[in-house]
Amino acid sequence: MITKIRIGTRDSELAIWQANYAKKKLLSLGISCQIIKLKSEGDLNQITPLYDFGVSGVFTKILDQALLNNKIDIAVHSLKDVPVNLAKGLEINCVFERADPYDIVILKNENIDLSDPLTIATSSIRRKTQWLNKYPNHKIVPLRGNVGTRINKLNKNNWDGAIFAKAGLDRLSIKPKNYSVLNWMIPSAAQGAVAIASKKDNLDLNKILNSISCKKTFHCVQQERN
Template sequence: MNKPLRIGTRDSELAMWQAETVQAQLARLGVDSVLHPVKSTGDIILDKPLYELGITGIFTKTLDIALINGEIDIAVHSMKDVPTALPKGMVQTAVLEREVTNDVLIHKGDHFLLDENGKATIATGSLRRKAQWLHRYKNHTVTDLRGNVNTRLIKLIENDWQGAIFAQAGLKRIKLLPKDAMELDWMVPAPAQGAMVIVAMQENQEAVNASSQLNHLPSEQATTIEREFLRTLEGGCTAPIGALATIKDQTVYFKGCLHALDGSKELVIEKETTLAQIANFGKRCAQEILDNGGKELMQNIKDEQNNPVN
């Protein structure tokens, strides 16, 4: 490009790390770039749970507008924050090589977990994490926790909660992962958790061509399956949905789940296929969930969200 590629990003420490990583990888390809940090609505409104804000792509909308207005050339996102349907004219150009996918518990002593009948308060702003935690620990209380990674860690220190749940990838990237963090290997992550994605306007061919060189095919294939599963289940509704596709040799292993908001019900699917047969694999897995109680569960979730109990 004649002019530096303008990279749009949120202004949190983690988002800036991600954008700087993209900038460094572009530089290795001989592509000059500059960073354009912005603050998203999701970073500004911190006193309400995300699902109550009713905005699709709350962490990406500000950058979407900047792309559409031609203020930036590409945007870098945590892929799990990106809606499965991009705005008209916008395309996914690259999925970078994925980091670890699992969630971790940052805790103040893990003794409370040894007693399944014990009481504890765990913090998270994620419906998925809340539902999966309550399904496993029925006597625990889950409280809402919002803000960027740094803000959430400070809130955990300041409150009398026993722990808070984070994506391991985010903490690892900005070197804030405690040595005693508990890996939650039983918790199914958010679709595309641990992955970074680049988007651009399709008409901006220079930006598309430059950034598409950073695509990591196995990460793209896995996240495509997971997001297909999410899109098929969602139906325009925010729900506790987990999905993880892993690729080994030429085989794809998939695990997906849907929970009731309070964790009282769980639907799980585990399937495998070959790389040659991954077209619509995520959709097929989601359809199996829907056909085995998922339709009714999704309707219950929508009803609860439309008619919240005060």
């Protein structure tokens, strides 16, 4: 019988929120939890654009290694960051109910006219491509870091706005004054969903994870990632 679970997570504010959400679900089953924080390659290097790393899983690899080396029992992820092909021996048995999947643009002030030539910050190729397709007269500048860091960079730089995932802001109760939901922008597969990875051969643990998973969200993101 499993009485304690070691939860692995990145150490950003949003990642810790997600780990605590998983912890709350497990505590409701009478299982004690320990949160173990790790820094990913993507966290340590917040300058290089993600597409220049040349590998997938820059936010998840360190947690995969910890799972395989039995340093943690589960890893909590933003599912959009998880490669479709997981490391050998790992699987996802739990996906929590999805938050808002859309992106938003935070603007410096309410008087900004999107038809004007503007500078918008994002390091996502997906967001950049779609934004410039809609606003070809705009300039895109790179923006890396966790949610709080990116908001601070937006405030300190001479940019007009920046693009964020709405789910992350909602989970951290960050309510920007001037923003628009980009319901025309196709979100990343599984955006807004939090998932738990574990070892395939840990059958008892995986039964527990499956019991707290949102079946509807699990099916939906599975289709998006296939």
